[in-house]
Amino acid sequence: QAQLVQSGVEVKRPGASVKVSCKASGYTFASYGISWVRQAPGQGLEWMGWISTYNTNTYYAQKFQGRVTMTTDTSTSTVYMELTSLISDDTAVYYCARDQGGVSRNFEYWGQGTLVTVSS
């Protein structure tokens, strides 16, 4: 059974960076891309970007271009999302989510979420 396990809670100052990890298990890592989705408190879901675990190609939402970097470590089946120049509006739960595969590119498996709080 596929599983995504994310790193723990982060508290950051404005202007700092955060790097969240997402460790995959239970399937062939390089066969399915990973997206990152965030959810601010009381708000909806916001797609941030996607990385191919096969060739590390990326797509980023325009809103995060220049501030977000997604990378992979195939040796540990881990995907990373780094967000720089943090502001209070970046306070959110950050999720990684795996592509479903086949005819659909929906998100079949999700990590448990990582709360990132940005506060001075």
Add this chain to the structure above:
Amino acid sequence: AIQMTQSPSSLSASVGDRVTITCRASQGISNDLGWYQQKPGKAPKLLIYATSILQSGVPSRFSGSGSGTDFTLTISSLQPEDFATYYCLQDYNYPRTFGQGTKVEIK
């Protein structure tokens, strides 16, 4: 980017009611649409993909329909465990975009 407009933003319903949620895309997305259920403090759960295909393990009271720009999620007989927030997602192209969400509350 494709905009997904979901309605209503919230609704109140009783157990046993038929509930319909709609999502409209700003341009045609073929049948590349999924529906998710999210409960407080939990990650979203995929219910339906490719507009109408039920994800494994999802009860048959959930169904999806539509094509092009207009899509619908229907819960035929609302159960207590269905009170949650529902989101649509277009997987037609990048950037992926979600609808704003529909909170289904107990009447």
